[in-house]
Amino acid sequence: MTAIPLALDGYLDELPVADDGGLIARFRVVSSPTDDVTDETVWACRTTDPHLAHTLLTLMRPGDLLRVGGHLTLPGRGDEGGPRLDVDALELLAPAPAMDLAEMVLDRYGPYLVVLDPDTDSVPVFTETGAWVGAAQNADAITDLIHAHETGTPPSS
Template identity: 80%
Template sequence: MTAIPLVLAGYLDELPVPGDDGLTARFRVISSPTDDTVDETVWACRTADPHLAHALLTLMRPGDLLRIGGHLALPGPGEGGPRLDVDALELLAPAPARHLTEMVLNRYGSYLVIFDPEVDTIPVFTEAGTWVGTAEHSDAITDLIHTHETGSPPPSP
């Protein structure tokens, strides 16, 4: 496997996914050298650094502008696709706050959430339509998803 050092800036595409060990994270970053959608690249990323994984899983939100550094892994045949193994992470700018005026359906990995400005809670479903529950606010969505996937509440920080 070839590993190439790389640093890039891009937007966090969706909520990071925790590894089975809880100390790693997988995520995607969208980067464009020209800010034109035809030039965008979606980077599959992962980190084995528990501090970076914790920051990604608890502090970062889709749309955050990040600078990430690491090594681009180019696996051989049959070893999966390329990915960026991240060992440095910096939040350049948080995602802009959205003031909703109408109902919005948003994706959190394989989960769907409905933001409705006229309702105080946020319903969460799997993409297959299975009911997950209701989050009291947007910061509680990832905890609800974690509980649904593992059967237990997330660990306290």
């Protein structure tokens, strides 16, 4: 495999996925040099740095503008999988904009579905198969609730 140093700015596409007990985080970053959807590239990323994995899994949310740095790994002949960016540097450039809702919206957080209602702060969270996860106190607590559900720990208050 060939590894090429690379840094790029892009938006976190969806909630990162934890592997190996949360020590590895896999995520996707959408980047566009022109801000035109036809020029967008989706980068498959992962980090094995436990501090970066923890930050991604607990503090980042879809839509956050990130700067990621690391090494682009290109598969060689006979290697499985496609190219991926092994991230060793992460910076939050801008948080995802707060949603200003006029009506109820169903949104996806990876394999989870949330119901955002402008009339209440509470956010019901379900798995995509319809299993109840819980109610987050507000939109900012959704990722904490999901993380607690995945790890079997109580959500932080």
